[in-house]
Amino acid sequence: MNNQPENFVGIDVGASTTKAIIINADKEILVYSVNNTGADYGAAAEKAFANACRQAGTKGSDRYLVMATGYGKRNVPRADDTKTEISCHARGAFHYFPKDHTLIDIGGQDNKIVKTDRSGKRVNFKMNRKCAAGTGAFLEEIAYRLDIKMDKLNQLAEKAQHDVHIGSYCTVFAATEILARIREGAKVEDIVKGIFGSVVKRVLEMDTMDGNVVMTGGVVAYNPFLVSMFEEKIGRKIFVPPHPQFTGALGAALYSLESKGGINA
Amino acid sequence: MSEEKKPAIKKIQATGQMRKIMADYFYELDAAARDDSKKVAWCTSVGPAELLLSFGFHVYYPENHGAMLGATRMANDFIPVANAIGYSPDICSYLTSDIGSFIKKETPLSKAYEGIEGVPKPDVLVFNTNQCRDVQDWLSWYARELNVPIMGVSTFRNIGEMTDEVLAGIVQQIKDLIPKLEKISGNKFDIDKFREVLALSKKCTEMWRDVVETMVARPSPMSFFDATIHMGPAVVLRGSETAVQYYETLHAELKQRIKDGIGAVEDEKYRLYWEGMPIWGKLREMSELFIGLKTAVIPSTYCNSWIFNAFDPADPFLSMARAYTEIFIVRDENFKEKYIEDIVKRYKLDGILFHDAKTCPNNSNNRYGMPERLEKRLNIPTLTINGDLNDLRCYSEEQTRTNIEAFIEQLQAK
Ligand code: SF4
Secondary structure (H helix, E strand, O other), X not given: OOOOOOEEEEEEEOOOXXXXXXXXXXXXXXXXXXXXXXXXXHHHHHHHHHHHHHHHOOOOOOOEEEEEEOXXXXXXXXXXXXXXXXXXXXXXXXXXXXXXXXXXXXXXXXXXXXXXXXXXOEEEEEEOOOOOOOOHHHHHHHHHHHOOOHHHHHXXXXXXXXXXXXXXXXXHHHHHHHHHHHHOOOOHHXXXXXXXXXXXXXXXXXXXXXXXXXXXXXXXXXXXXXXXXHHHHHOOOEEOOOOHHXXXXXXXXXXXXXXXXXXXX | OOOOOOOOOOOOOOHHHHHHHHHHHHHHHHHHHHOOOOOEEEEOOOOOHHHHHHOOOEEEOHHHHHHHXXXXXXXXXXXXXXXXOOOOOOOOHHHHHHXXXXXXXXXXXXXXXXXXXXXXXXXEEEEEOOOOOHHHHHHHHHHXXXXXXXXXXXXXXXXXXXXXXXXXXXXXXXXXXXXXHHHHHOOOOOHHHHHHHHHHHHHHHHHHHHHHHHHHOOOOOOOHHHHHHHOHHHHHOOOOHHHHHHHHHHHHHHHHXXXXXXXXXXXXXXXXXXXXXXXXXXXXXXXXXXHHOOEEEEEEHHHHOOOOOOOOOOOHHHHHHHHHHOOHHHEOHHHHHHHHHHHHHHOOOOEEEEEEEOOOHHHOOOOOOHHHHHHHHHOOOEEEEEEOOOOHHHOOHHHHHHHHHHHHHHHHHO
C-alpha cells in the first residue's frame, strides 16, 4: 500500500478564528472550515480539523500531513510542522496571484505587509507594532462602541455621504475622536467610513505599496468596501483571492504538500 | 520549522571567574562606600572613568545597575515608581528603573551579593552626554536627592568627521574636571597615574576587542547574548589588571572552541548582526530561540561600544577625548552605515536585526530609514524588533517570535 499522505491540511489558529483547509496532491481545495478560536488553541484546531474531515468525507484511514500556522500554531497537537503566518499568507497569496506583489493582510490582531518577488520568494515583510489600530480588533472595538454588528459595517460605510476624519494612531484616542464626531452630529455611516479610512491610513503608513497589490484576511472578506477605499487611495486595482480569510491556511496546506514530510494518520 | 525542544545554551567556563571578579568589585565598592577614607564616584558607562580611577575613586556605573535591573526583570516593578514622580515612560528605562529602585530601597545587588544593602553612596556624580542626555538627567536626580556634586562632559552628537575643534572642546572639559575632583578626592592630580590607568584600560579594551573578534569564526564560539554578559568587566573593571586577566582567560577558551569547531549555536546556518540595545529581561529566551533556529546572532554595535582603540597613554587627554567621542553612538548616519557595512562583510552575515528600543532613541538606529538603506546597499534583509532594554511593557513576546521565525524562514527560502 502506498503510504504517502493523500490529504494536505493547513490549520491557521488565528487570534479570533481558526481556519482549516484540506487540499489533495493536485492542489485542489477539498474543503474549508472555520470556527472561533476561544481560549483553547488545541481544541479549536482539533475542531476545525474534524469539521474539515467530515465535510470532505475523508475516512479515518486516510493519511494527512498537517502544517499549522497562526498565533496558536505551537498548540496544534496533530501538526507535523509549523510555519509562521507571514510565510503562509505569502504562499497562499502567491497560489492565486503568481506574480510579484505586495500583500496586505488585515488580521484580527495584526496587519502584515509582505512583499514577494515573481518567483514567489519573500523579499521582506512588516507587521504592525503592538497597537491594535488598523486591525480587526480595532474595528470590533469601534463597532462595539457604536453598537453596530460587525457584519453591518460594510453596508453602512457604502451609504456614507460625508467624509469624517479619524486621525489618531491609538485605538483609545480614535474612540474619543469618534465620540467628538457623534457630538458634532456626524451620521453613523459617515463615521464608519471614517473608521475604514483610518484602517487604510494605518496600513499605508506601514510600508510602500509597490507594484501589484493583493489583500487578504477576514476583514477583507467581509468588507469589500474597505478594499475599494484602498484602491481609491493607491489608484489601482487590488487583487483579492477567493476566500481571503483562508489564505494563511491555504499557504500552510501548500507548504505541507511541498514538504512531503512525515505522516500523521 | 519547529524549534520546540528547549535548546541548550553552551556554558562558557570562564563565567565562574567573571562572577567572582564582579562580586569582588561590588563588595569592594560597598566597603569603600562605608569607609570615610575612601571615595566613590558614579560614572556613566562611556564617561571619563580613567580620570576618576587615577584619583583613587572607586567607580560605580549606574547603567550596569540598570542592566541588572533589566536582566532580573526587577525593572518592571520600579519603572512605574519613577513614572509616578514625573519621569515619563517614554524616556530611558535604565533611568526610570534605577530611580524607581532607589526610591523603593531595593536592588538586585543585595539579591546577588549577600550583605550588600544598597547601591554605594556616591561622593561625586560624573557624566558624559556622548551617549544621550538621559544620563545627565539621571545623575542630576541623585545630585538633588543626595546632595552630591555633579559634573561632566557635554559631547556634541551626530558627528561625522572628528575635527580638532570638537576634540579640543572635549579635552578642555575633561581638564576642567580636575580641580573639582582634586577637592572631592583630597588627592592631587597625578598624570603618571592617569597614564597608567589609561594603559590598563587600553589593554582591557584590546582584549575585549579580541574576544569579540572571535565571533568572526564560523561557527562562532560565542553569541551576542553571551557577549552582553561577558562585557561586564569591560564596563566596570576597565583600568584594572583584573579585567585584562579575565579577558585573557575568556579569549583562550573561545580560541579553543574555534580550534575544536565548537559553535555557540549547534549546526550554525545563519549569521546576523544585532543593532541596538539588548532586551535584558529576555536574553535567555532570545538566546534559546536563535539556537533553535540555528542562527548565530553575533556582532553588535552594543558590545563593540567598549572597544576604545584611541587610548594612548602618551597623550592621555586627547586620546581619551577621541576614544569617548569617536564611538558609534556619537556619530552621524553615514559613519554608522559604513561601520555596520564593514562588519556585515567581515563577519559574512546574512541579515541585520534592528532593535527599536522604545525608551532609547539613541540606540535605535532603525528610525531614520537606515534598515531600508542598508538592505539596498548590502543586498541582505533586515528585521526590526520592537521592544525595550528594560521596560517589558513595550515588548510582545509572541509578535517578536513570529517576526524572527518569519525572518529565518525568509532566509531559508533564499
Ligand atoms: S543611551 Fe539609551 S539606554 Fe543608555 S542611558 Fe542613554 S537613553 Fe538610557
